[in-house]
Amino acid sequence: MAPLLSVRNLTKHFGGILAVDKVSFEIHEGETLGFIGPNGAGKSTVVNCLTGYLAADEGEIELNGVNITRMKRHERVHLGLARTYQIPRPFPELTALTSVLASSISGKKRINQSFQDAMYDATHYLEFVGLFSKRNILARDLTFYELRMLELARALATTPKLLFIDEVMAGLNPGEAKNAIKMIRRAKEEFGVTVFWIEHVMAVLMEAADRIVAINYGAKLAEGTPDEVVNNDDVIEAYLGRGWRNYA
Amino acid sequence: MVETELKRDRVIIRLGTKKWEWTLEPRYWRNTLMWAAILFLLPIPCYFFLPGIINTMISANIYAAIAMPLALMTIGTGRMNFGPQFYIGVGGYTAALLSIAFGWGPLMTLPFALLTAMIAALLFSPLVIMARGLYYVLLTLLLPLVFLEVTFIYTDIFKGDTGLFGIVPLLNTGNAKINFLLIGYLSTALMFAYLWIINKVLKSRYGLIMAAINDDEEVAHSIGVNINKVKIIAFVAASTMVGLIGWFYAHYFSSFAGITYLPLTFMLKILLVLMIGGRAQVFGCVVGGYFIAFLEMLMIRFMGPIQPLLFPIILLILLFILPEGLFGLYRKRRYREYLPTIHVRR
Numbered sequence: 001m002a003p004l005l006s007v008r009n010l011t012k013h014f015g016g017i018l019a020v021d022k023v024s025f026e027i028h029e030g031e032t033l034g035f036i037g038p039n040g041a042g043k044s045t046v047v048n049c050l051t052g053y054l055a056a057d058e059g060e061i062e063l064n065g066v067n068i069t070r071m072k073r074h075e076r077v078h079l080g081l082a083r084t085y086q087i088p089r090p091f092p093e094l095t096a097l098t099s100v101l102a103s104s105i106s107g108k109k110r111i112n113q114s115f116q117d118a119m120y121d122a123t124h125y126l127e128f129v130g131l132f133s134k135r136n137i138l139a140r141d142l143t144f145y146e147l148r149m150l151e152l153a154r155a156l157a158t159t160p161k162l163l164f165i166d167e168v169m170a171g172l173n174p175g176e177a178k179n180a181i182k183m184i185r186r187a188k189e190e191f192g193v194t195v196f197w198i199e200h201v202m203a204v205l206m207e208a209a210d211r212i213v214a215i216n217y218g219a220k221l222a223e224g225t226p227d228e229v230v231n232n233d234d235v236i237e238a239y240l241g242r243g244w245r246n247y248a
Numbered sequence: 249m250v251e252t253e254l255k256r257d258r259v260i261i262r263l264g265t266k267k268w269e270w271t272l273e274p275r276y277w278r279n280t281l282m283w284a285a286i287l288f289l290l291p292i293p294c295y296f297f298l299p300g301i302i303n304t305m306i307s308a309n310i311y312a313a314i315a316m317p318l319a320l321m322t323i324g325t326g327r328m329n330f331g332p333q334f335y336i337g338v339g340g341y342t343a344a345l346l347s348i349a350f351g352w353g354p355l356m357t358l359p360f361a362l363l364t365a366m367i368a369a370l371l372f373s374p375l376v377i378m379a380r381g382l383y384y385v386l387l388t389l390l391l392p393l394v395f396l397e398v399t400f401i402y403t404d405i406f407k408g409d410t411g412l413f414g415i416v417p418l419l420n421t422g423n424a425k426i427n428f429l430l431i432g433y434l435s436t437a438l439m440f441a442y443l444w445i446i447n448k449v450l451k452s453r454y455g456l457i458m459a460a461i462n463d464d465e466e467v468a469h470s471i472g473v474n475i476n477k478v479k480i481i482a483f484v485a486a487s488t489m490v491g492l493i494g495w496f497y498a499h500y501f502s503s504f505a506g507i508t509y510l511p512l513t514f515m516l517k518i519l520l521v522l523m524i525g526g527r528a529q530v531f532g533c534v535v536g537g538y539f540i541a542f543l544e545m546l547m548i549r550f551m552g553p554i555q556p557l558l559f560p561i562i563l564l565i566l567l568f569i570l571p572e573g574l575f576g577l578y579r580k581r582r583y584r585e586y587l588p589t590i591h592v593r594r
Contacts, residue, residue, distance in 0.1 A: 093462075
């Protein structure tokens with residue numbers, strides 16, 4: 001089966017610093033790909049290159065066989081890429097419903113979609129993440145967990161094929177985090193999205209991911225099933241430092 | 249003893265054991281047809297008793313008709329333009345120069361005024377992509393001031409010191425008073441046309457997209473909005489609408505001088521119309537326009553020499569006690585009735 005997204009030799013420099021060094025991987029339709037790495041490993045830079053925030057210096061990105069390396073952000077969204085932010089970035093002056101409505105209107109092109117149709121869609125996504133009762137609250141007045149859920153609804157409303165989730169657990173308490181994981185699983189089932197999941201919390205990815213890619217200093221360390229990656233010596237070394245065996 | 253009590257949504261008046269309640273339901277006085285009828289009927293008694301009021305009405309309508317496209321532009325580009333009067337200058341000078349040179353009437357000069365305003369806007373539209381924040385404010389602020397200098401430098405063309413005279417008037421029925429009344433109606437019609445168009449746009453899906461851009465450009469881009477296209481269209485369309493006002497001014501006064509419209513004092517008035525009406529609410533712009541025009545008229549008539557000082561002070565006080573403008577009083581009660589407003593960013 002052809003991959004949904006294939007990344008080949010992705011490279012990104014910031015001045016003299018090599019942030020991403022020839023990273024290659026593939027994502028297949030319907031899977032959940034975990035993406036891990038220590039702080040400053042270049043995880044977010046990879047996502048930024050894939051979603052079009054930063055232009056890749058070298059390498060190729062293909063989505064469904066279409067080369068999107070030089071495409072603008074909104075064109076990538078129309079092809080089916082969506083992302084959530086590490087720190088929620090709502091539209092502060094819009095209500096929860098209208099924020100989702102905006103992305104439902106401007107996301108992937110749907111033929112003959114009227115304003116009312118978009119409103120129905122937006123209502124559905126808002127209900128899915130459990131914010132229907134808060135639909136008329138301005139986004140700036142929502143709590144942190146609700147903002148995360150609003151982000152998810154906004155990303156889903158663009159009807160993506162591939163959803164980039166950037167550290168959804170950061171700042172949530174265990175109960176909320178559990179809900180968030182459940183929500184992403186349900187989204188996978190109901191909307192048929194493929195998930196690219198960056199996370200610090202390993203326990204979450206061990207449970208949810210089908211495959212994990214680990215990077216450090218911008219270069220790929222390991223790729224495989226969660227068990228393989230966790231038992232990989234390079235990965236352990238990247239997290240714990242060289243000579244960790246002396247203390248183990 | 250009469251006791252009055254102001255609750256959140258009602259005023260309660262008590263007299264002895266009796267009690268009256270008056271619900272403050274803003275929805276009732278937001279009836280556009282009622283206000284349109286008042287605005288169209290008001291000039292008739294004024295025509296017989298107080299012709300001066302018609303003059304104030306015309307300036308109020310024109311202030312509102314400049315502030316409304318500016319509101320559209322501010323929301324659609326996500327930036328505060330401090331020099332919309334540049335396009336008044338472009339439209340006005342085009343109409344004035346063509347009318348004087350070829351003796352053309354207002355209908356002949358109209359397409360050219362619109363065209364030059366649109367071309368000027370297209371020429372400067374890359375600003376909305378390149379500059380943001382303070383830089384955008386400074387650049388847009390400079391444009392009309394530079395144009396003002398140009399009118400003085402090339403004074404043989406623009407007559408920067410005396411102004412251009414002898415423009416064909418907007419209407420000529422032979423009776424000056426009737427001309428005045430008709431122009432009053434024309435300005436009201438122009439204002440309502442702008443109100444209708446801009447309100448329609450802001451309430452549509454495009455208005456929502458503009459509101460998203462106004463709130464957070466980056467995020468709007470990442471949900472699939474082609475931000476550059478939307479910003480340029482909003483900028484050019486709104487500038488062209490402002491350019492039309494220049495055409496109106498030139499033919500209305502039969503004279504046009506850049507020094508009247510291009511300096512900052514005129515811009516300040518427009519900005520206050522925008523802010524006092526309510527942060528870029530289109531209906532608020534109309535309220536703000538009438539408020540400012542009538543306040544100005546009363547000040548000039550009764551305050552004499554200290555008027556230039558008092559006018560900004562009163563407006564400053566109003567901006568402090570009504571940070572969201574007059575329309576904000578309404579919005580605070582029911583923000584679920586969605587309308588985009590400007591989000592002032594650093």
